[in-house]
Amino acid sequence: MAILESSRPDWLRARLPTSPTYKALRVLVEEQKLNTVCQSAQCPNMGECWSRGTATFMILGNVCTRRCTFCAVLSGRPSEVDLGEPARVAQTVAAMGLKYCVVTSVARDDLEDGGASVWAATIRAIRHKNPHTRIEVLIPDLQGRPSSLDRLLDAKPDVLNHNIETVQRLQKPIRKTARYDRTLFVLDYAQKKGFITKSGIMLGIGEKEDEIAQTLKDLRSVGCSLLTIGQYLQPSPQHSPIDRWVTPEEFQHWKAFGLSIGFKGVESGPMVRSSYHADEQFEGALGVGK
Numbered sequence: 001m002a003i004l005e006s007s008r009p010d011w012l013r014a015r016l017p018t019s020p021t022y023k024a025l026r027v028l029v030e031e032q033k034l035n036t037v038c039q040s041a042q043c044p045n046m047g048e049c050w051s052r053g054t055a056t057f058m059i060l061g062n063v064c065t066r067r068c069t070f071c072a073v074l075s076g077r078p079s080e081v082d083l084g085e086p087a088r089v090a091q092t093v094a095a096m097g098l099k100y101c102v103v104t105s106v107a108r109d110d111l112e113d114g115g116a117s118v119w120a121a122t123i124r125a126i127r128h129k130n131p132h133t134r135i136e137v138l139i140p141d142l143q144g145r146p147s148s149l150d151r152l153l154d155a156k157p158d159v160l161n162h163n164i165e166t167v168q169r170l171q172k173p174i175r176k177t178a179r180y181d182r183t184l185f186v187l188d189y190a191q192k193k194g195f196i197t198k199s200g201i202m203l204g205i206g207e208k209e210d211e212i213a214q215t216l217k218d219l220r221s222v223g224c225s226l227l228t229i230g231q232y233l234q235p236s237p238q239h240s241p242i243d244r245w246v247t248p249e250e251f252q253h254w255k256a257f258g259l260s261i262g263f264k265g266v267e268s269g270p271m272v273r274s275s276y277h278a279d280e281q282f283e284g285a286l287g288v289g290k
Helices: 020-031 046-051 085-096 116-129 146-153 168-175 180-192 209-221 248-260 278-286
Strands: 056-059 100-105 134-138 159-161 196-203 226-231 265-268
Touching (some): 056 085, 056 116, 100 278, 134 278, 146 180, 168 209, 180 196, 196 248, 209 248, 226 248, 265 278
Parallel strands (some): 100 134, 134 159, 226 265
């Protein structure tokens, strides 16, 4: 039986943002006409992260060509590619004084390279304007095409993040166009080219304990170093229902399990999302950037 959103436990209730930093960042993002996944995906941590002066930029528009049943981002026919966007993202990173930035995008299956050329341009623009800033990219699967992956990876991001989202059994009903094996291929491809790789999984969407364990083992089998585990939240009644509220204690169990099988860093908790404390995870787990 599906869990009602109204029954959300106290540990999943975020505080309303009020800090001056949050307000200033909101103005900056609007002035630069940028999208953030924080807003588009209804992230519960937006107040906390924006108050820390961090945000996850979302390039290639805010309309996705896929219709995943867990995701709050709009689906449909995307707009034309904005060729000025990479420079504006780079300028905003500079204005925020970021030492670590995270960039993501909608899936753009309408584009021949899945948007890889825009990804590369964005990474290079950030690097040119902010040479000391670490860059984490949270990418769609680019349909698993090596040519598209190479185009993006040639721009040399510091971390390649691609979420597996859920266990293998639930991939088709939850992720629709994406595939479990393709996600593992993308992570394996990047890791074998020398990149630090990262992935994330939601809990509370119908998975079973043995399936979670197997998914984490599968991610480790392709050399994935960093992991995020968080609670699935239903964006609307039309999305997949919540199966259960996962307790903080269970999240700690999976963090310990992930570390025991070789992940270098695991962020695991009810409010954790893909880019949650990404800078701290990167530095703490890998001992770099301090």
